[in-house]
Amino acid sequence: MPAAAPDSFAPTSREYPRAGSxxxxxxxxxxxxxxxxxxxxxxxQCVGSECPVQVRLLDDAGERGTVSLDWPAxxxxxxxxxxxxLWRTGDASDSTTREAWTAGDEEREVDVAARRVTLAPxxxxxxxxxxxxxxxxxxxxxxxxxxxxxxARVWTGEERAGPTWSDVLVVPGPGGADQLMLYEVVRPEDDxxxxxxxxxxxxWDGSRLVEAPPxxxxxxGVASSAFGGLRAxxxxxxxxxxxxxxxxxxxxxxxxxxxxxxxxxxxxxxxETIRARAARCAPWLQPRVVSLRSPYSSDDDAR
Amino acid sequence: xxxxxxTVGDKARNAKHDVAxxxxxxxxxxGKGGAAYFAGPYDGRYNAKLxxxxxxxxxxxxxATAAPAGAAAAPAAPAxxxxxxxxxxxxxxxxxxxxxxxxxxxxPFGAGGAGVSAPPAPSKFTPAAPAPAPSGPTDTSxxxxxxxxxxxxxxxxxxxxxxxxxTMPDCTLVYLAGDAAAATASAxxxxxxxxxxxxxxxxxxSLVNLMYQRHKxxxxxxxxxxxxxxxxxxxxxxxxxxxxxxxxxxxxxxxGRAVDIGFQGIRWLQxxxxxxxxxxxxxxxxxxxxxxxAELWQGRNAIAVGELGLFPSALAGDLIHLQAFDxxxxxxxxxxxxxxxxxxxxxxSVGSGSYQxxxxxxxxxxxxxxxxxxxxxxxxxxxxxxAKATGKKAADIKPADVKAMKEKLxxxxxxxxxxxxxxxxxxx
Numbered sequence: 190m191p192a193a194a195p196d197s198f199a200p201t202s203r204e205y206p207r208a209g210s211x212x213x214x215x216x217x218x219x220x221x222x223x224x225x226x227x228x229x230x231x232x233x234q235c236v237g238s239e240c241p242v243q244v245r246l247l248d249d250a251g252e253r254g255t256v257s258l259d260w261p262a263x264x265x266x267x268x269x270x271x272x273x274x275l276w277r278t279g280d281a282s283d284s285t286t287r288e289a290w291t292a293g294d295e296e297r298e299v300d301v302a303a304r305r306v307t308l309a310p311x312x313x314x315x316x317x318x319x320x321x322x323x324x325x326x327x328x329x330x331x332x333x334x335x336x337x338x339x340x341a342r343v344w345t346g347e348e349r350a351g352p353t354w355s356d357v358l359v360v361p362g363p364g365g366a367d368q369l370m371l372y373e374v375v376r377p378e379d380d381x382x383x384x385x386x387x388x389x390x391x392x393w394d395g396s397r398l399v400e401a402p403p404x405x406x407x408x409x410g411v412a413s414s415a416f417g418g419l420r421a422x423x424x425x426x427x428x429x430x431x432x433x434x435x436x437x438x439x440x441x442x443x444x445x446x447x448x449x450x451x452x453x454x455x456x457x458x459x460x461e462t463i464r465a466r467a468a469r470c471a472p473w474l475q476p477r478v479v480s481l482r483s484p485y486s487s488d489d490d491a492r
Numbered sequence: 493x494x495x496x497x498x499t500v501g502d503k504a505r506n507a508k509h510d511v512a513x514x515x516x517x518x519x520x521x522x523g524k525g526g527a528a529y530f531a532g533p534y535d536g537r538y539n540a541k542l543x544x545x546x547x548x549x550x551x552x553x554x555x556a557t558a559a560p561a562g563a564a565a566a567p568a569a570p571a572x573x574x575x576x577x578x579x580x581x582x583x584x585x586x587x588x589x590x591x592x593x594x595x596x597x598x599x600p601f602g603a604g605g606a607g608v609s610a611p612p613a614p615s616k617f618t619p620a621a622p623a624p625a626p627s628g629p630t631d632t633s634x635x636x637x638x639x640x641x642x643x644x645x646x647x648x649x650x651x652x653x654x655x656x657x658x659t660m661p662d663c664t665l666v667y668l669a670g671d672a673a674a675a676t677a678s679a680x681x682x683x684x685x686x687x688x689x690x691x692x693x694x695x696x697x698s699l700v701n702l703m704y705q706r707h708k709x710x711x712x713x714x715x716x717x718x719x720x721x722x723x724x725x726x727x728x729x730x731x732x733x734x735x736x737x738x739x740x741x742x743x744x745x746x747x748g749r750a751v752d753i754g755f756q757g758i759r760w761l762q763x764x765x766x767x768x769x770x771x772x773x774x775x776x777x778x779x780x781x782x783x784x785x786a787e788l789w790q791g792r793n794a795i796a797v798g799e800l801g802l803f804p805s806a807l808a809g810d811l812i813h814l815q816a817f818d819x820x821x822x823x824x825x826x827x828x829x830x831x832x833x834x835x836x837x838x839x840x841s842v843g844s845g846s847y848q849x850x851x852x853x854x855x856x857x858x859x860x861x862x863x864x865x866x867x868x869x870x871x872x873x874x875x876x877x878x879a880k881a882t883g884k885k886a887a888d889i890k891p892a893d894v895k896a897m898k899e900k901l902x903x904x905x906x907x908x909x910x911x912x913x914x915x916x917x918x919x920x
Contacts, residue, residue: 296806325810351773354733378715
């Protein structure tokens with residue numbers, strides 16, 4: 190197994206943020222390639238009230254491409270913050286906080302965090318999260334990578350409208366590569382509409398990240414016994430939010446009636462952790478580990 | 493009757509909303525052989541297959557005059573010379589007919605018709621039977637004219653439940669007309685909502701009425717889309733998967749000058765003609781056809797923003813939100829501080845998300861924390877801060893005094909909440 194390349198949500202070194210050359214550097218992430226090649230996450234020179242948040246690919250020879258993220262920051266003076274449960278949705282077994290940066294105020298406030306990923310053996314990438322907005326918070330996810338020697342944006346995950354939350358989970362994949370999964374949840378404020386859970390594994394096709402072929406990345410879930418209706422299922426989740434946060438109220442496949450609380454997990458081990466935690470706090474749920482289709486959409490089960 | 497705003501067909505105007513409607517109708521209506529006239533999913537783009545479908549329908553139904561042999565089909569109207577018939581807003585009236593239930597079809601709605609089985613296209617147009625002699629008005633073969641016999645016949649032959657089929661100008665989505673009573677009820681609920689600022693609620697109610705009059709779409713407020721209490725705002729801002737960063741008093745929704753208003757219950761046609769019901773945010777549509785979802789929001793905002801002077805959110809993608817002013821210029825935190833300063837017993841200001849307050853001592857202000865902390869009776873004050881603000885000795889200040897001050901700070905926020913009608917916007 191090759192030595193694990195360094196990865197982090199934001200370097201904990203107090204060296205950052207570092208100002209210079211008209212930009213504020215938030216972190217640098219070695220790609221593992223020669224000539225000190227690295228991804229640099231920074232806030233560039235502001236234009237009016239908009240300060241571009243950018244990723245650059247740098248090495249000893251200089252810059253090999255710049256990608257600007259969609260949401261500029263409101264200032265070049267970031268403060269450290271944490272990627273905590275208020276921000277993220279997925280990865281129920283991950284209770285570790287990560288460092289991130291916040292810059293700007295109110296509607297111009299943007300949070301950003303990043304981690305290095307391996308898209309395929311020998312293919313480094315940088316996964317970046319942004320969280321923006323004040324009145325309504327939205328998230329956006331990006332993956333950038335060297336393509337043809339230049340930095341390119343190889344994938345963007347845009348969050349849908351409304352009470353939707355999204356995240357990109359990273360789990361170890363085959364051959365030393367990382368398996369990235371886009372995790373999306375919609376919780377309509379309507380007792381006539383079920384929640385929506387979509388989990389989409391991604392795969393590297395040589396120049397970009399695309400939806401992985403069906404079945405390539407196994408998915409698991411934790412399902413409860415059936416409730417009589419949406420209201421009851423949601424009430425149960427609300428009453429035990431500490432351990433049922435990641436569950437959604439959906440119609441199980443093949444069921445003629447009833448609603449299930451379901452959580453998704455990228456591995457059987459993670460699913461078991463979720464199941465055990467749910468069973469401890471709400472044993473009457475009778476949670477069990479199930480296999481899910483990959484990619485998974487609860488809307489397909491509902492049809 | 494379904495209506496198009498311009499001609500569809502060979503060398504016709506072919507506006508995408510009209511093409512989409514004709515495509516969808518020809519998909520729903522079956523020919524003499526039992527198959528749909530148009531096999532593919534609708535997409536708003538005219539092509540030869542649609543032209544063939546139109547001609548076949550016209551021929552079988554006897555609503556077209558065949559074009560002279562060897563001549564290209566005559567255009568229904570010269571380019572640039574067509575004047576679409578304006579759609580006259582009709583008074584709200586109960587919708588007739590029952591609506592179809594959501595489809596249980598497993599056929600996905602996919603770009604390019606992925607997953608939708610289409611019969612093989614004929615290599616050339618072959619009428620199944622000798623065309624009946626046209627009687628009455630006719631369209632030119634291959635062209636559907638506005639209010640013409642083809643669109644009328646198509647409307648007559650639609651399956652039950654699809655009588656309200658329509659599109660919105662410049663939008664590709666084909667949907668079923670919403671319920672007039674629901675639109676009336678939504679507008680009344682908004683105009684009667686004393687928790688919304690008076691002028692603002694009148695404007696939003698007008699939006700609902702105009703949207704229904706012109707496009708037969710029902711807009712309604714989301715559950716938490718009206719005025720929110722400070723407590724509700726606190727819960728939203730501090731829950732996991734928090735949908736907002738605005739703390740109590742920091743949201744437009746706390747002051748009755750913002751709404752989240754969407755398309756709850758809209759029934760739209762998937763590519764295969766099956767009907768899907770969507771939520772306020774059009775999430776199901778956005779998942780498969782994000783561009784079409786965006787068109788619908790633009791259609792709403794053409795009225796809301798373009799005509800009625802409302803403002804969308806500054807955050808791209810926050811499509812459901814409308815408010816009384818441009819939040820790109822307004823600081824919600826400064827606005828709250830200004831109101832606190834006006835109606836409260838203490839002196840307030842704010843900087844970088846943290847509030848400062850003189851604690852009623854009339855001396856220096858001290859940091860007291862974020863809105864969520866203040867509301868939660870967890871203002872970031874201690875004995876030293878209390879001493880600084882009140883001039884007392886820190887040693888004389890007991891924990892109970894600090895706790896009591898935190899209660900007072902919370903009470904200041906409650907006073908501001910009760911004075912919501914006095915809130916005014918303060919610029920950044």
